Amino acid sequence: MDIIAAHQHGLIEQLGEEISSLAGRAHEHGQRAVVLHHLYDHSRGAHGWALREARDAMRTSAALAALRRKVRQWGWTAANRDKARAALELLATALGEAARLRAAAAYRAYRLSATNALRAEAERSLPSALLAALDQCHEARRVGDDLSSDWRLALAEESKRLADEAVDEASLDAAWAAIDASALRRAAGRLLGSRALARAAGRDERRGLAKVERLLLSDPALPASFRANPAQHFYALQRMLRERRRQQWREACDREPDAFELAA
Numbered sequence: 001m002d003i004i005a006a007h008q009h010g011l012i013e014q015l016g017e018e019i020s021s022l023a024g025r026a027h028e029h030g031q032r033a034v035v036l037h038h039l040y041d042h043s044r045g046a047h048g049w050a051l052r053e054a055r056d057a058m059r060t061s062a063a064l065a066a067l068r069r070k071v072r073q074w075g076w077t078a079a080n081r082d083k084a085r086a087a088l089e090l091l092a093t094a095l096g097e098a099a100r101l102r103a104a105a106a107y108r109a110y111r112l113s114a115t116n117a118l119r120a121e122a123e124r125s126l127p128s129a130l131l132a133a134l135d136q137c138h139e140a141r142r143v144g145d146d147l148s149s150d151w152r153l154a155l156a157e158e159s160k161r162l163a164d165e166a167v168d169e170a171s172l173d174a175a176w177a178a179i180d181a182s183a184l185r186r187a188a189g190r191l192l193g194s195r196a197l198a199r200a201a202g203r204d205e206r207r208g209l210a211k212v213e214r215l216l217l218s219d220p221a222l223p224a225s226f227r228a229n230p231a232q233h234f235y236a237l238q239r240m241l242r243e244r245r246r247q248q249w250r251e252a253c254d255r256e257p258d259a260f261e262l263a264a
Contacts, residue, residue: 008117008118008120008121011115011117011118012118012121015108015111015112015118016108017245018238018241018242019104019107019108019111020104021241021242021244021245022035022103022104022107022237022238022241023035023100023101023103023104023107024100024103025096025100026092026093026095026096026097026099026100027092027096028096029057029058029060029061029096029099030057030058030061030221030222030223031237032054032057032099032100032103033054033055033057033058033216033219033222034054034222034223034226034230034233034234034237035103035107035234035237036050036051036053036054036057036103036106036107037050037051037054037213037216037230037234038230038231038234039106039107039110040054040209040213041230041231041234042110042141042231043110043137043141043147044140044141044144044146045209046137046140046141046146046147046151046152046155047110047137047155047159048152048155048156048209049106049155049156049159049160050106050110050159051209051212051213051216052201052204052212053102053103053106053163054216055204055212055215055216056099056197056200056201057099057103058216058219058221058222059197059200060095060096060099060192061221062221063191063192064088064091064092064095064192066191067088067184067187067188067191067192068088070184070187071084071085071088071184074183076183080182080183083181083182083183084182084183084184086178087175087178087179087181087182087184088179088182088184088188090174090175090178090179091175091176091178091179091188091192093175094171094172094174094175095172095175095192097168097171098167098168098171098172101163101166101167101168102163102164102166102167104166105162105163105165105166106159106162106163109122109126109130109131109134109159109162110134112125112126113126113131113134113135113138114134114138126162127158127161127162129154129158130155130158130159130161130162132154133151133154133155133158133159134155136148136151136155137151137155217230
């Protein structure tokens, strides 16, 4: 491997670690909403899919919290309550993992396409239609122009396609099968079923992106620092996660008895 290839490989590995941290764990919907909003904000409002996905993250988080309250409050028999609770946690994990994969795919595509040093990797790993839309998005952002409606639509459609392909549908199907076999079937379908999500997406479409962003920024479940200054909050999150990764690396080295000798 030559020096340039080694440097690029290092950049790709570093980006992969950053993406994994930012995408968070299954239950960290709020963190993903912050990251996805950053894509919308950084693109000067062109990446509408990312904003709508951020809203979906908070909608999912709120729905899961409501379902957990129902499980606690309903006077079922212990067996039915335990079955519903287990099914709900299976669904929460599956939805969170799907959301994590979707956010990671979107962030990776955006960063690869925006970084000249990673152009070869972008061309190798991203669908050509998505890369073309992201290229137009970045060019408009750099010169201060608005992205045309046709390219906005293409960016949204191709981003959705990439995100959908990243998800393990079998895990989601298994989780919904467990929900359907429990007493939570109707409540979960009403809050998180495909029809419910489609109706919510339709409402957001009619509202327009500016209002959708205001609704996201006013969400009390998100940190006050995000609502006050989204960009500053994102970069603080990025720095915090980077420092956490460094600390974890140092701790891992300390656990290795020969680490000092190897470093020397």
